[in-house]
Amino acid sequence: MEKFKYIKSTAALIAKENIDTDQIIPARFLKATSRAGFGENLFRDWRYHADGSLKEDFVLNTHPYPSKILVAGKNFGCGSSREHAAWALVDFGFRVVVSAYFADIFKNNALNNGLLPVQVSEAFSEVLIQKLKSNEATELEVDLDTQSIHIAGTEEKELFEINSYKKYCLQNGLDDIDFLLDNRSEIEAYEASEKKKSWVAFY
Amino acid sequence: MTSAKTLFDKIWDRHRVRSVEDGPDILYIDRHFIHEVTTPQAFDGLRKRGIGVLRPQQTVATADHNVPTKDQHLPIQEALSRKQVEKLTENCAEFGIELYGLGHPYQGIVHVIGPELGITRPGMTIVCGDSHTSTHGAFGCIAFGIGTSEVEQVLATQCILQKRPKNMKIEVNGSLRDDVTAKDLILYLISKLGTGGGTGHFVEFCGSAIRALSMEQRMTVCNMAIEMGARGGLIAADEKTFEYLKGRTFAPQGEQWEAALEDWKQLHTDEGALFDSVHTFDAIDIEPMITFGTHPGMGTSISAGIPHSEDPSFLSSLDYMNFQPGQQLLGHPIDYVFIGSCTNSRIEDLRAVARLAKGRRKADNVEVWIVPGSKQVEEQAKAEGLDRVFEEAGFELRQAGCSACLGMNEDKVPAGKYCVSTSNRNFEGRQGPGARTLLASPETAAAAAITGKIMPAHALTHPEHYNLSPA
Structure with a gap:
């Protein structure tokens, strides 16, 4: 597992609530027997039309930056326990997901793959979503040591929770x-x- | 300071090997169910580490998610599905795990076969790489879904690192109306508490309406605890539980049964035990339910129709479903009916459907699939002559598997089509890309099959109250 300390990156925004793992990676793409390559089908049915052409209005197709952070509405990762959802996000290049709260199984799966789920208050989530809507070049800083998330160039900052065992595992890349x-x-x-x-x- | 404990805490404490300082607990797992989709990477992990399965005799495998529901005696047509099922067979052989694969008389949906074989029992800890593992909680045990890295943990050490969830009590008092089922009950609870209402919690369901449910109905309720975000749900074991388990294939026998019974009778929440949160409902408020959106919390009584909301997530859900706020659902034409899944594919579900289908015929505009939860359910249905009732009604009885609940095999609902489904998730594309899923009870599904529309079962027995002209 890759170590996690600090990340500064732009963020892709999907301001939808209750994003379930069937959307993150649909069941028909769960047939692989290795962990590799799931990023290709991340958010498959939101990214592509049935004929395989790109959907022009979906953030992962329009976003001009290679972001390591995904910001989403509350209850991210609900539904199926498929760890393939975490694999797909990591394979695509994400290291952090920010949401007002996460489904329990997804949270565990993310932590087991070096993907940091940053749970923020609803108020901070709202500020963050508005900021990203108004400027998609907005950068975020996520620091695991101080357990903080900061909207770069602003005073907006919040601390997040993570138990010290999991923090240690992430910092040291242990599983x-x-x-x-x-x-x-x-x-x-x-x-x-x-x-x-x-x-x-x-x- | 009270020493009174919840049922959940009692079972958890029994299985806690130790707590990691400022971290999770090491929790011992009694039973590990595995299937073909969420395990190949876990077995690869063991091979990479050069280790085996610590307790293969506590691990049980079946093939369910990917399997065809027709011609199961033939090789699986779809290459990737076939490869995944073959991989499971190879892994089970290599690591010494019992496999109830295709063609085995015990094969079926993992959450159907555990209970029916008597492998699932009160007081246990049970995990599986599938979120609907919560189903087993109906037997008064701690059962929850896990990811593949956690599957590997359990294979390697028979333990899992897990933060202890909080305790939630959901009490449902009074009696359900005659036309209201366990599925309506759980859809109602999810519609009230929301899909995140149980996040971080383990739920104990209790109250007279829960007590009155059969074991299979309790499984339907616990199955969908995950759909309110809960880590799992459980119901204290009682005489119904013991009666259900007695004599099952792997249930304890003789002296062991007596010893087990003594222990199981102690497994209940103590008087005065504290819960982190409590919700109380009155059974009489519950009507036959259906979902109209793209998560299980978007449910309503069939007669009430779709509520109004300005919420963007709500509106985008309705957009996917091609519904409008405030729209009536009663009488809306549908295209497919799926009766199956770990929520509603047991013999009582099939009997309920057969009772309504007997002497009736499906609507011309509807295709109806009945997929039994296990080989044993299929055999039982045939022994009771339900297969003939279904055939005469134009319903297709298939073979056991997860099927159109998640459309990993060929059983998919086409884009834009409406399917009344007894399964557990109405997510976008769940039953096939673009498919529109309406979750309901087996009874409502049967009524939809026969009338071709969204209708409660009451419409079949009291047609004078409904508009049943062809859709």
Whole structure:
């Protein structure tokens, strides 16, 4: 997993609420057996017409900057648990998604792929969306160390939450599996414990 | 300080190996269900690390998302789907995991087969790389959907790193009207709480209206807990749960059954336990429901029609559906009916549809697919003669799988067509690019199939109250 410290970038804006993972990557593109190449079909049905031609009015087709940050309406990533949604966003080049809140499974999937979900207040989200609507060249600074998001060239800044374990993982590019494998003896001790055996023997 | 605990916290605490300082808990997983779509990358990850599956005997696999629902005895036609299903077969063989693949008598939708085989039981922790894993919570267990990296965690360590969610109580008191189903109940709750209403929470459903539901109906309710954003939903086990499980293929037997029962009876929320949030509803307020938009929170009673709103997201949803604010839905013509999915594809659902279809015939303008949730449901339906009822009505009974719920196989609704569907998601393009999905109960779906329009089942028994002239 790629390390995450600080990013300054322009941002692509999709000011829609409840963007579900079926929109991020439709089910018919989930048939690959590797993690690579999902960016090609990111927001497939919003980006392309049925005949494969580009939709002229969709932000990922019109946005003039190679942005690393996606800003979206609240409840981003709801619906299906498909991690392919996080893979597609990362493969396309995003490292940060900003929303007033995220669906739980998506949030975990994002963090497991070095994609930082930045949850901001509804008020900050509103300011940010208006700012991006009025000037698509607006840059954002996202600093994981100080857990802050800042609209560059303005006083608009907000702190965001992330638990310190996940922060450490992102800063160091570590994943949960490494951590759990290091805890294997504790896991096996738990399996063998009276606490577990007393009620689980019949499983 | 009270020691009273919620059911959720009791089960969570039993499975907590330890808490990571300022971080998540290491949670032990009793059962891991896997399927072909969200696992190939996880198995590749194990191979890359040079490790195996820690507890293959606690892992169960089936093929469901990609499988055709016709001619399952033949090789899968679509190359990528075939490859994914073959990959699952290879991975299960290599890592020693039991697979109920195509052609196996236990094959079916992962959330249908777990309960029907007695693999899903009270007090367990269950995960699967599928958001509708919440279904299993109907048995009084903690069950939730996970991503592929988490699938790899569980394969490798039988544990998952997870932040403990908050507790939410949803109490539904009183009795449902005779013409109102469990599906209407959950669509109603989602329409009231919104698609993000449960975010960060695990929901315990309780109250007399929940108690009165059958196990299969409880599964319908818990299945869609995810559609209100909840991590999962659960319902405390009771006599109905025990009766359902007793004698099932993998249910405990003899002394083990007695010991299990003793334990399961302790698994309920203590008097005075505190929830982070509580919502209370009255069952009598609920009417037959249908959705009109592009997320499951956009639901209404069939008779009320579409509400008014100026919200841009709301209006863009209606635009996709080609509906107007304030429009009546009753009588609106439809093109397809899909009866299936992990929400409503069990034998009680098929029986309900058959009761309404018996002696009637589908409307000419409608294509009707019935996709049983499992091979066992399919066999049971045939044993009860439901297949003949469906055939006479012009409904097509297919073979088990996820099918048109998400259109990964050939079962797609064409662009611009309306489909009354018993599934769980009406997202844009969910049932095929451009398809327009209207979520409803099996009963409402049956009425739509027969009348060719959006109609409640009541219209079949009381046609004098409705305009049923051909669409």
